[in-house]
Amino acid sequence: MINDYEAKTPIVPGMGTTHPDTPSNEDSISKLNGLIEICKDGQNGFKDAAEGVENSELTTHVYEYSQQRSEFVGTLQGLVRSLGCEP
Secondary structure, eight states: OOOTTTOSSOSSTTTTSOOTTOOOHHHHHHHHHHHHHHHHHHHHHHHHHHHTOOOHHHHHHHHHHHHHHHHHHHHHHHHHHHTTSOO
16 A cells, blocks of 8 residues: 555645645744644643542543643644744
């Protein structure tokens, strides 16, 4: 099976060509920065929730969700930097 990364020509028609509805770098950066803020809010929310849970197993899972959001933030920030901007 071939995927989009291995294909010589795009599987999706029009992929790789500029389309009038394609967002600009500025639009993409703005949306990525919005997602970064949402993930940071989620990270803090899960951390606060974990601190209020008395069940240690549940606390562990909720802290993991907080850490996961932190990783999302790092990935999204890397994407913004790859577009030439600071997150």
